[in-house]
Amino acid sequence: MHVLEAGVDRRQVEELIKENQGEGWKEGGKEMPALPAVPRSHSAANSSPLPQQAASRGRTGGGRENVESCSSKRRASISNLELLARPEERRPATRSLAVLKERVSRLAAAGGGGGGTGLGDGYQPSLRETTSSIKAQAPRGGGGNNSPSFLLLSPTLQAKKTAVINQRSLRRGGGTGTTTPQENEEASNVKRARGAYNWVKDVEGMRRQERLAAAELETPKASAAAAAGRGGILTRSRLAQTARGPARTYSLAAEAAAAAAALPTPRAMIALSGGGRKFAEELETVREDAIGGGVGTRIMVYVRLRPMSKKEKESGSRSCVRVVNKRDVYLTEFALETDYLRLKRLRGRHFAFDAAFPDNTAQQEVYNISTAELVEGVLQGKNGSVFCYGATGAGKTHTMLGTVQNPGVMVLALKDLFAKIKKHSRDGDHVVRLSYLEVYNESVRDLLSPGRPLVLREDSKQGIVAAGLTQYQAYTADEVMTLLQRGNLNRTTEPTRINETSSRSHAILQVVAEYKVPQETGMVVRAGKLSLIDLAGSERALATDQRTLRSVEGASINRSLLALSSCINALCEGKKHIPFRNSKLTQLLKDSLGGSCRTAMIANISPSNFSFGETQNTLHWADRAKEIRTKVCETQEELSVPDSMEDKTKLLHQMQKENQELRIQLARLQHKFVTAQQTAAASPSVITLGSERTPGSSAPLANPTMKTPGLHSSLSEQEFPERVTAERTIRDLQRTIQLLEMEAERAKQDSQSREEKLSASMAALEKAHILELKHKDELIHKLYQRSSPLIVASSPAKPVVAASPAKVVHGCKNSNRKRSFWDITNMNSPPAAPVTRASRRLSTAAANYAPSLLLQPGFSRRQSQG
Numbered sequence: 059m060h061v062l063e064a065g066v067d068r069r070q071v072e073e074l075i076k077e078n079q080g081e082g083w084k085e086g087g088k089e090m091p092a093l094p095a096v097p098r099s100h101s102a103a104n105s106s107p108l109p110q111q112a113a114s115r116g117r118t119g120g121g122r123e124n125v126e127s128c129s130s131k132r133r134a135s136i137s138n139l140e141l142l143a144r145p146e147e148r149r150p151a152t153r154s155l156a157v158l159k160e161r162v163s164r165l166a167a168a169g170g171g172g173g174g175t176g177l178g179d180g181y182q183p184s185l186r187e188t189t190s191s192i193k194a195q196a197p198r199g200g201g202g203n204n205s206p207s208f209l210l211l212s213p214t215l216q217a218k219k220t221a222v223i224n225q226r227s228l229r230r231g232g233g234t235g236t237t238t239p240q241e242n243e244e245a246s247n248v249k250r251a252r253g254a255y256n257w258v259k260d261v262e263g264m265r266r267q268e269r270l271a272a273a274e275l276e277t278p279k280a281s282a283a284a285a286a287g288r289g290g291i292l293t294r295s296r297l298a299q300t301a302r303g304p305a306r307t308y309s310l311a312a313e314a315a316a317a318a319a320a321l322p323t324p325r326a327m328i329a330l331s332g333g334g335r336k337f338a339e340e341l342e343t344v345r346e347d348a349i350g351g352g353v354g355t356r357i358m359v360y361v362r363l364r365p366m367s368k369k370e371k372e373s374g375s376r377s378c379v380r381v382v383n384k385r386d387v388y389l390t391e392f393a394l395e396t397d398y399l400r401l402k403r404l405r406g407r408h409f410a411f412d413a414a415f416p417d418n419t420a421q422q423e424v425y426n427i428s429t430a431e432l433v434e435g436v437l438q439g440k441n442g443s444v445f446c447y448g449a450t451g452a453g454k455t456h457t458m459l460g461t462v463q464n465p466g467v468m469v470l471a472l473k474d475l476f477a478k479i480k481k482h483s484r485d486g487d488h489v490v491r492l493s494y495l496e497v498y499n500e501s502v503r504d505l506l507s508p509g510r511p512l513v514l515r516e517d518s519k520q521g522i523v524a525a526g527l528t529q530y531q532a533y534t535a536d537e538v539m540t541l542l543q544r545g546n547l548n549r550t551t552e553p554t555r556i557n558e559t560s561s562r563s564h565a566i567l568q569v570v571a572e573y574k575v576p577q578e579t580g581m582v583v584r585a586g587k588l589s590l591i592d593l594a595g596s597e598r599a600l601a602t603d604q605r606t607l608r609s610v611e612g613a614s615i616n617r618s619l620l621a622l623s624s625c626i627n628a629l630c631e632g633k634k635h636i637p638f639r640n641s642k643l644t645q646l647l648k649d650s651l652g653g654s655c656r657t658a659m660i661a662n663i664s665p666s667n668f669s670f671g672e673t674q675n676t677l678h679w680a681d682r683a684k685e686i687r688t689k690v691c692e693t694q695e696e697l698s699v700p701d702s703m704e705d706k707t708k709l710l711h712q713m714q715k716e717n718q719e720l721r722i723q724l725a726r727l728q729h730k731f732v733t734a735q736q737t738a739a740a741s742p743s744v745i746t747l748g749s750e751r752t753p754g755s756s757a758p759l760a761n762p763t764m765k766t767p768g769l770h771s772s773l774s775e776q777e778f779p780e781r782v783t784a785e786r787t788i789r790d791l792q793r794t795i796q797l798l799e800m801e802a803e804r805a806k807q808d809s810q811s812r813e814e815k816l817s818a819s820m821a822a823l824e825k826a827h828i829l830e831l832k833h834k835d836e837l838i839h840k841l842y843q844r845s846s847p848l849i850v851a852s853s854p855a856k857p858v859v860a861a862s863p864a865k866v867v868h869g870c871k872n873s874n875r876k877r878s879f880w881d882i883t884n885m886n887s888p889p890a891a892p893v894t895r896a897s898r899r900l901s902t903a904a905a906n907y908a909p910s911l912l913l914q915p916g917f918s919r920r921q922s923q924g
């Protein structure tokens with residue numbers, strides 16, 4: 059059998075069809091319809107090979123389906139042949155299908171040549187057979203272009219159609235009609251690559267957005283460019299600007315966020331969706347910065363890398379940490395030299411912190427970035443704390459204490475505190491109190507006055523306090539340094555295999571700065587607390603050589619650090635219960651982690667690849683700690699109550715005067731308010747105005763009670779300008795009244811609270827005064843009772859009483875009676891010497907200085923000054 063090939067002459071086919079035009083045929087006894095007509099104008103030379111019907115079918119239904127259906131249905135295949143027929147040359151539909159088949163095969167034999175069927179020349183194939191044979195001979199790979207009609211097209215048109223079909227099928231994801239499996243695979247690879255490329259483009263686009271936003275964070279110029287119209291980026295840059303700005307710009311940030319949310323631009327959408335998390339974080343930071351005023355209430359986390367030690371260098375250690383941009387820390391894991399399979403493989407991780415200090419960073423720089431701001435806050439009455447965390451030998455003590463030549467954060471902070479105090483305050487306006495303790499094996503010890511372990515108690519005002527902890531008052535930086543040195547000598551340090559001067563305890567230095575600030579209300583005392591904490595290093599059990607006391611210490615250190623970790627985890631997860639009670643360390647750090655305090659954490663790491671595990675743990679831990687947010691830090695202010703009676707009376711007078719003034723102010727405001735109310739009542743209100751009849755109109759206004767400006771108001775504005783002005787005035791007046799009311803209310807509350815404070819302090823004063831009088835009365839009474847033998851003063855060893863009842867009495871030294879108030883207060887005073895008439899003047903003078911409770915550095919200085 060001969061098969062129709064793609065190169066069959068079109069004219070021959072046309073001739074064949076011409077012969078059969080207008081005729082129906084019979085098949086299997088069934089009458090088939092006549093061939094439809096084709097417009098005369100349509101010829102083989104015509105540019106468009108497909109008649110209208112076929113073209114439209116191709117457009118609407120898709121070429122491939124049409125061609126497939128043609129090839130599968132006999133009738134459709136015939137109709138494809140019909141398309142080239144001419145109506146005027148139709149003949150009656152009497153010719154049988156067999157004739158047509160015969161002609162087709164003849165034509166095929168003439169045009170294409172080829173081998174026979176093996177069934178003999180007389181064999182006439184059925185149309186189904188012809189079609190399927192054509193199909194079988196057609197190129198494989200799809201059903202798009204093997205229909206008879208397709209084969210009747212010219213080779214150029216066939217190529218064109220194949221290209222179209224292939225394109226469509228590629229778009230739909232299927233194989234091409236004429237392509238080989240390799241080509242198909244190639245096409246799908248191209249498709250996949252294109253998808254991947256688009257995806258990368260998207261990601262790149264998002265990254266670009268981030269980079270732009272980051273650039274805008276840095277330069278005002280870039281943010282100005284953003285402001286010139288970059289949709290969502292504008293919002294982010296504004297936000298970033300605000301993040302750096304003071305609290306007052308917070309509203310701008312909120313506005314910007316709202317604008318971004320409302321912005322329908324795709325850029326805004328990208329900014330919100332692509333960088334949505336970052337955006338939210340920025341907003342949160344802005345909000346907290348606005349509330350916290352600068353540093354914010356998030357824990358600031360810094361990382362400090364120490365230089366490689368000599369010992370590490372000698373043992374062939376490599377550096378596995380790299381600090382980039384003073385923010386990013388890259389940690390690289392090297393394979394072990396014996397691990398040949400993974401020798402060339404590196405694994406790394408990237409961390410970003412508030413700041414990262416490379417190994418050559420000076421102590422002063424570390425202090426300036428991490429702690430200086432907190433010291434400033436302490437002088438404004440805000441609490442701050444700085445603590446160092448890291449594995450043993452990572453450089454915590456070096457960072458916190460340093461050396462004499464290279465002092466650390468503790469020393470620099472104390473020096474800075476005193477320098478600032480000196481700069482801002484007058485003499486005597488400040489008090490600095492200092493305490494230093496350590497937590498060793500779960501017991502709290504006073505480092506300044508070593509003795510028995512201290513007990514921790516919860517105080518409603520001060521939080522967790524160590525009962526009995528000595529607080530030393532210091533007046534100069536030198537005094538503080540001496541105390542610090544004394545404390546450090548008492549601290550437990552032992553050599554371990556890792557570190558020759560390993561700290562075996564957690565040390566906490568607390569500095570309370572009380573500062574008197576003159577304010578309108580009088581002298582106000584601001585008290586800020588700075589806690590500087592040097593934690594003991596976390597360590598592996600094998601890292602320390604001894605397995606006796608050192609291992610017990612190590613276990614205790616690890617246990618307390620574990621408790622600290624669980625507190626941090628709980629805080630990060632926002633849990634209600636934070637297990638602060640699990641260890642002494644966490645109890646003492648409660649304020650720093652979860653209280654009203656601004657906190658900075660310095661994570662110390664070693665560069666050596668031998669300490670890779672410890673470094674990784676520390677970095678993970680620090681990364682987690684970034685999420686902790688402490689409470690909003692409030693300024694702690696207290697009304698200062700002077701010690702002497704004279705000052706107290708002065709303060710009382712001052713407060714009474716202030717109160718009087720406030721009352722007058724209140725009365726004035728109330729008067730203003732009443733007047734304003736009366737004015738408002740006298741002038742026509744909105745309602746009365748609304749109900750008035752407009753001149754020249756008999757109808758009342760449509761909505762007399764309408765206050766909001768709208769159509770009505772715009773109309774009335776044109777028609778009745780006077781009325782509108784009156785309305786405006788009233789509105790203004792009402793607003794003023796409201797403000798005045800609020801102000802009056804505030805003043806009233808203020809005066810009430812002042813009165814309460816005043817009466818409380820008066821009551822306290824009165825009570826103290828009465829107590830004092832009572833004591834004096836008692837003394838006078840006792841003196842009178844014993845007056846005769848004492849006045850004689852026959853023996854110099856006997857106690858002597860001053861003649862006047864107002865004078866102070868000495869002589870309770872050897873008495874067996876119960877201790878009185880005077881005994882207690884005079885305990886630290888010099889021993890009372892027997893007084894004679896001649897020495898009376900001297901003894902009275904000696905009794906005049908105030909009793910001292912603590913032998914403090916400041917005490918001796920004051921005494922010598924006196």
Ligand SMILES: Nc1ncnc2c1ncn2[C@@H]1O[C@H](COP(=O)(O)OP(=O)(O)OP(=O)(O)O)[C@@H](O)[C@H]1O
Nearest residue numbers: 364365450451452453454455456557560561594595
């Ligand atoms: N930044 C640094 N520059 C120079 N030397 C440093 C630095 N950090 C640490 N060192 C040195 O490293 C050694 C160990 O430091 P340090 O004692 O501070 O470690 P540590 O973390 O406190 O250890 P431990 O937890 O055992 O007390 C010390 O000799 C110290 O001088």
